[in-house]
Amino acid sequence: MKDVTRGHALEATNHYRHLRAITMALVGAIAPLTLAASAAYAQRAAGDIVIIGNSPYNWGRNQRYWNHLLNLSGAMAPTAAVGGNPPSDTAEVDPQVLEQQLLRNIRVGQPRLQAVIKLPGSSEVTGTVTNNNRQPVTIQSINFEVIGSDGRLIQTGAAVPEPATIAPGQTVTYQQFLPTVPSDTGATVRLGRPAVVLQGGV
Numbered sequence: 001m002k003d004v005t006r007g008h009a010l011e012a013t014n015h016y017r018h019l020r021a022i023t024m025a026l027v028g029a030i031a032p033l034t035l036a037a038s039a040a041y042a043q044r045a046a047g048d049i050v051i052i053g054n055s056p057y058n059w060g061r062n063q064r065y066w067n068h069l070l071n072l073s074g075a076m077a078p079t080a081a082v083g084g085n086p087p088s089d090t091a092e093v094d095p096q097v098l099e100q101q102l103l104r105n106i107r108v109g110q111p112r113l114q115a116v117i118k119l120p121g122s123s124e125v126t127g128t129v130t131n132n133n134r135q136p137v138t139i140q141s142i143n144f145e146v147i148g149s150d151g152r153l154i155q156t157g158a159a160v161p162e163p164a165t166i167a168p169g170q171t172v173t174y175q176q177f178l179p180t181v182p183s184d185t186g187a188t189v190r191l192g193r194p195a196v197v198l199q200g201g202v
Helices: 002-041 056-070 076-083 095-104
Strands: 106-108 112-115 123-131 137-147 153-159 171-178 188-198
Touching: 095 106, 095 188, 106 137, 106 188, 112 188, 123 137, 123 153, 137 171, 153 171, 153 188
Parallel strands: none
Antiparallel strands: 106 123, 112 123, 123 171, 137 153, 137 188
8 A cells, every 4th residue: 555655646746747847948939029029029129018828818918018128117117217219200389389489589770751742641651571491481460669759658669570470591571550740840760569469360
């Protein structure tokens, strides 16, 4: 009886060793593949999703495994925050910021008040505007103020350049008829605030 028991124990031990040898062989075969896959996927950007498996359980388990390898939930997040990402071409631009950038590169010449010979007692405001931006701009109005000889504000007005859409580097003129402001009374004209209003705000 002891010999039978001893034989069964020996057989079980041999079977265990055989299974262990097979397991070690499988691990040895899979390990290089895992390392190769890890090296390849390590080059992927943070946030990439790797889905491996045929069931939600396997998908979740493998995703957690790759997240651990890529360190998405730990060390890589602060690095991205510190280094910052380059601005995307598709990123939205604040319209107000863009408007201010465009306005800084628009040059309006000092307006002048000229007499209209055919209509005594009237005058005309004239001037030039230059677009120094790298893109066309459409101007809704150029605002001005008429100041009397005593320094008081007589009238405000607005003129639209021709053409209203100005190409990069282009200079155009603007003019506005003032039927009730004589040019021989010492009145002057200056730019209003704001001097330029872009169409649609941009």
